Structures are given as structure tokens and as C-alpha cells.
Amino acid sequence: MRKTMVALLGVAMAVAFSVATAPAASAITWDYTMKTTDGDPGAILKFRAHEDVVELCDLEVDGYAAxxxxxxxxxxxxxxxxxxxxxxxRQVSEKKKGKYDLDEHRYISVQVCLVKENSAAKGCREAAWYND
Known part of the structure; x- marks a missing residue:
């Protein structure tokens, strides 16, 4: 009986750990996305016009920041x-008001790059996205 309880506890802990570490599903539908131009993109920038949501992700462990x-x-x-x-x-939105509340009905200029201290930016890409 004791061995069965210990085995069940081990299974329960494994299931709890896998649920706790599973990536969260994204509920946001992005209007625009853009990756850096390097061969294996190291960063992605996303934008959703509703609520001015901007998300920047560093995709690789390569010493460069997004x-x-x-x-x-x-x-x-x-x-x-x-x-x-x-x-x-990192995600920001107009909910934080101030600098993240972008003007409506105009194009916004965006740029995404990879940067490293004491090095030139690389993989840069620019675009103009409409914020309706």
C-alpha cells in the first residue's frame, strides 16, 4: 500500500510539474509581426492595434538582446x-497609459534589431504599421 501511495504521489508531482511548466497559450491575435533579418531570426516584434499592444521577444541565447x-x-x-x-x-500596452498609448489612425514606424554591448546592431528591419 505504501509503495502504491509513493508511486501515485510521484505521478501526481510529475503531472503538476508538466502543467506548471507548459507554455501559456497566447490569446492575442496580432495585426503585424516582424522578425530580424539574420539567418535564424533572433528577435520578433508583434503589434495589435486594439489597445496598442506591443510585444518584443528575444528568441535565441546568442549574447544579443532584442x-x-x-x-x-x-x-x-x-x-x-x-x-x-x-x-x-516583454509586452507593453496603452493600459499603462502615457508613452505606450499610441496615436490612433496613423502609421507608426517600427524597427527591430539585435544588439550587444560594444557592438553594432545587426539584423535590423523597419516597417510602417497602421494603428486604427
Whole structure:
């Protein structure tokens, strides 16, 4: 009986660990996405016009951090940076008001790059996305 209980406890712990470490499903539908231009993209930038959600992810453990620049051509511009690889992401939105609340009905300029201290940015890509 004791061996059965210990075995069941081990199975329960394994199931709990796998559920706790499973990646969360993304409920956001992105209007735009853009990856860096390097051969095996090291970063991705995503945008959803509703609520001005911007997400920047560092995809690889390569010593480079993901970097993005957002400019709505009006009163809002800001940089974002995230490192660490392994699909490590940083998300901001208009819910935080201020600099993340982009002007509506205009194109925003976006840029995504990989950056490393004391090195030039690489893999940069630029675009203009419409914020409706």
C-alpha cells in the first residue's frame, strides 16, 4: 500500500510539474509581426492595434538582446529591449497609459534589431504599421 501511495504521489508531482511548466497559450491575435533579418531570426516584434499592444521577444541565447523602437509620428516614441533568449518576451500596452498609448489612425514606424554591448546592431528591419 505504501509503495502504491509513493508511486501515485510521484505521478501526481510529475503531472503538476508538466502543467506548471507548459507554455501559456497566447490569446492575442496580432495585426503585424516582424522578425530580424539574420539567418535564424533572433528577435520578433508583434503589434495589435486594439489597445496598442506591443510585444518584443528575444528568441535565441546568442549574447544579443532584442531591441525595438516605436514611433507614432506624434507625441509617443519609445525603445524596448529584452534579453535572455529562450523566447523571453516583454509586452507593453496603452493600459499603462502615457508613452505606450499610441496615436490612433496613423502609421507608426517600427524597427527591430539585435544588439550587444560594444557592438553594432545587426539584423535590423523597419516597417510602417497602421494603428486604427
Amino acid at each position: 531591441w525595438a523602437y516605436i514611433d507614432d509620428g506624434g507625441s509617443h516614441l519609445y525603445p524596448l529591449q529584452i534579453g535572455g533568449g529562450h523566447n523571453n518576451c
